[in-house]
Amino acid sequence: DSGVTQTPKHLITATGQRVTLRCSPRSGDLSVYWYQQSLDQGLQFLIHYYNGEERAKGNILERFSAQQFPDLHSELNLSSLELGDSALYFCASSSGTPANYGYTFGSGTRLTVV
Amino acid sequence: TQLLEQSPQFLSIQEGENLTVYCNSSSVFSSLQWYRQEPGEGPVLLVTVVTGGEVKKLKRLTFQFGDARKDSSLHITAAQPGDTGLYLCAGKNTGFQKLVFGTGTRLLVSP
Numbered sequence: 001d002s003g004v005t006q007t008p009k010h011l012i013t014a015t016g017q018r019v020t021l022r023c024s025p026r027s028g029d030l031s032v033y034w035y036q037q038s039l040d041q042g043l044q045f046l047i048h049y050y051n052g053e054e055r056a057k058g059n060i061l062e063r064f065s066a067q068q069f070p071d072l073h074s075e076l077n078l079s080s081l082e083l084g085d086s087a088l089y090f091c092a093s094s095s096g097t098p099a100n101y102g103y104t105f106g107s108g109t110r111l112t113v114v
Numbered sequence: 115t116q117l118l119e120q121s122p123q124f125l126s127i128q129e130g131e132n133l134t135v136y137c138n139s140s141s142v143f144s145s146l147q148w149y150r151q152e153p154g155e156g157p158v159l160l161v162t163v164v165t166g167g168e169v170k171k172l173k174r175l176t177f178q179f180g181d182a183r184k185d186s187s188l189h190i191t192a193a194q195p196g197d198t199g200l201y202l203c204a205g206k207n208t209g210f211q212k213l214v215f216g217t218g219t220r221l222l223v224s225p
Binding site: 058100102 | 144145147154155206215
């Protein structure tokens, strides 16, 4: 158990639908990072929150949004889903600068859009 | 766009063999990390290297950061089935705030 909790573990939904992925960071970590992993694109950075504030955006589609709540848990909202959104979505937290301390990843949410 | 190319993409070996995985870029990185990801799990940090020429050992795993800080290698001695997984390098250079992940090397060690 890494200490980073992601729910649900698996999600199957239809095109056009909206889903919410949830992440609780490791105790004491203020930063939450969301990544998308697919076979052809590898691990792609989506967005970073620190103590409730958005700090950086990566290759995140306009159909996707995220937020971090006062209790530091984070949610990633994916809407108007397309077949190509099928992927593993990971949340990671870090106790400091990831380049120095590294990421602690959750076990991911596997999203399948049918 | 930073690119971290890993080679080989896939490696299938027998237990007891040695192997080396490479991570290369045209950019200079201030630090570089290696992660291992097992099926159904998130990546797990193995090591962070920050100094050009640095070598770190973790049991049977040896990590090296290139002198110019543009490349890194991971060498596994006497591989075991438990080493099976996806190995990812991740680097940060001074121009960006986030880590960039490499393309990954999928290792399969058969008994």
